[in-house]
Amino acid sequence: MAIRLHSHTAELRRMLREQRDQGETIGFVATMGGLHAGHQSLIEASRGDGNFTVVSVFVNPAQFGPNEDFDSYPRDHDSDFELAVEAGGDLIWYPEVEDLYPEEAQTMVQPGPLGQRLCGLSRPQFFPGICTVVLKLFNLIQPHQAYFGAKDFQQLAIIQRMAADFYLDVDVVGCPIVREDDGLAMSSRNLKLEPEDRDLALTLYRTITRAQTAFAEGERDAAKLREALVAEWPEGLELDYLDFRDPEFLEDCAHLTEDTRIFLGAWLNGVRLIDNARLTP
Missing domain, CATH: 3.40.50.620 (HUPs)
Known part of the structure; x- marks a missing residue:
């Protein structure tokens, strides 16, 4: 017992x-x-x-x-x-x-x-x-x-x-990260999301999948990929960071590799959201 x-x-x-x-x-x-x-x-x-x-x-x-x-x-x-x-x-x-x-x-x-x-x-x-x-x-x-x-x-x-x-x-x-059926990374703070905020919260996961697709298609320039992803960032979701980092020391990566991770942090109506993933799933 x-x-x-x-x-x-x-x-x-x-x-x-x-x-x-x-x-x-x-x-x-x-x-x-x-x-x-x-x-x-x-x-x-x-x-x-x-x-x-x-x-x-x-x-x-x-x-x-x-x-x-x-x-x-x-x-x-x-x-x-x-x-x-x-x-x-x-x-x-x-x-x-x-x-x-x-x-x-x-x-x-x-x-x-x-x-x-x-x-x-x-x-x-x-x-x-x-x-x-x-x-x-x-x-x-x-x-x-x-x-x-x-x-x-x-x-x-x-x-x-x-x-x-x-x-x-x-x-x-x-x-490993555990995700909801729609891809949102599980977090205790997800309980604080209003139903109408759910789609905006999924921006983090969608951005990860876009980055992984771009990498699979040959993109290796971190600054260029970051600029493209930030350009698609929606209003109403406050971006804290969108960075590409090495997994050991978390230092900025100018050149993307299979081991590079994308890291995202944002605020949505006072709710903290974070997510990350390896560029090669």
């Missing part, structure tokens, strides 16, 4: 110590709630690897900037618990803010150059907040493997870099 634990870091550590003593490996999926099929795929990947699987549900205040959607971010603990258990979660943990940010806490983790591009340019607090909370969670849970989706590809790259730089004994596993 799955365990539902609120707060209590000492109890969390005791439970996981018991699992390790019994020879279990620990898999971990960090979420902010609003669980959907994308999260389900991460939990299933952990279970498929034979892990005792921990799922955290915590809306992390440190990664939200002023006037962002911290207060309105989807929260439904009962629904999240049901999905996590159905997917194979063994321990669903709901920490409180004071568990991860006690009053005396002062230290934040700065991600370096990887966090200073793409989403990091328009949301400078975002990746320091993510790195800080993930490092805290890794230290509390001490997982053997941690699973993150490739929709947040920059986040995945930063966490993998952090784990390597700090010699963390955890394998950070990247998992």
Whole structure:
């Protein structure tokens, strides 16, 4: 039977110590709630690897900037618990803010150059907040493997870099993007989209498919392709970035290759949308 634990870091550590003593490996999926099929795929990947699987549900205040959607971010603990258990979660943990940010806490983790591009340019607090909370969670849970989706590809790259730089004994596993039937990348924030905004939101996915088609037809000039894609960008969807980057260091690519990824970020009536893909599907 799955365990539902609120707060209590000492109890969390005791439970996981018991699992390790019994020879279990620990898999971990960090979420902010609003669980959907994308999260389900991460939990299933952990279970498929034979892990005792921990799922955290915590809306992390440190990664939200002023006037962002911290207060309105989807929260439904009962629904999240049901999905996590159905997917194979063994321990669903709901920490409180004071568990991860006690009053005396002062230290934040700065991600370096990887966090200073793409989403990091328009949301400078975002990746320091993510790195800080993930490092805290890794230290509390001490997982053997941690699973993150490739929709947040920059986040995945930063966490993998952090784990390597700090010699963390955890394998950070990247998992494929899960999409809705129409191609929209699954996100908890999709719940906040008005029905009439859905078609505009699909611009990101359509732009990806146009870029992949252009590449397949021989386009290799990143600046030229970007100009063509931006020229087709619709009114009403605020473009944050549309960039072609290498997958390791996320540096700009002037010449497109099969490994180049297209990255997009946008705002739609206050809802944050991001997507990315390899130019060769």
